Amino acid sequence: MFILAPSLINQGNDLLRRHIIQHLQETRKCFGCNLSRVNFSRANLQGIDLRSANLQGAKLKNANLRYANLEWADLREVNLQGADLTGANLKNSLLTNANLQQANLQHSNLQGTDFRNANLSYANLSQTSKNNDIQNRNSVILCKTVMPNGIRTNYCYETSKT
Template sequence: MKTLAAALTLAATVVSAAAPALAQSAGQIARVRGGAACAGCNLFQGDFSGLEARGINLAGARLRQADISLSVLSNARLSNTDMRDIEAYGAVLTGASLSGADLTNASLVGAYLNGANLAGARLSGANLSGAQLGSARGLTQGQLSQACGDEATVLPRGMRIPAC
């Protein structure tokens, strides 16, 4: 019985110690909502919808499951950012650096990505329906083949995207 109690106590300690590393940081989210740079910050599930923060530096940040719908983040530094499962409906990301960003399963429906650098970005399962990518930089057919879009998706000349 003592062994079981000790094991349960140890398990609870390990779980509670790991939780802060995975949880969002309310203070960091508030700073970004105010327009402050926050490279490497934990912004997990943060609501940034409608945010206007041109040129903001969020490189290396954890934005997984965050909402940046209708935000204006043109020329933002988002390289190597964890943006898995992000909601980015109508987001303005023109000229943004998304190199090395993980956009797996991201919803970029109607997003503006002209001039954005997508070199090395992971787009597996990303929905690019209606997105504007006509002048995106660093975008490859291999990336697009892992994403999906529709007839309204604007792509660089000669590129194709599977239908969603």
């Protein structure tokens, strides 16, 4: 169970938004809901089902998202720094311009995930499903990142778009 104090919810959110968050707390699922710019930093969201949810610009710093279902989620510009995404389903999600520094994505499903301009510095991607976009096609920041094959990049670089 996670608790969100009213101060964690962005100012200007309406009653409907608060109802969505209350529903999420009770059911641990919210298919396609709008949670953009909500602050879930340090929240325990383990096993939560947020398929197709809009989390654009949300703060999930140091959040527990172990085994969360984020398939088709919009995670553009999200802050996932230090988040635990072990075993999470991120299939076909948008993580463009996301901060994933020091995030643990071990054993996660990254098939079809869009990492354009994402920062994966010091992240752990070991034993994740294959995603060629991480190194081949997108501008991704990899600095001492543990890659899916378990090998850590020994240098810092940004891959270029092709």
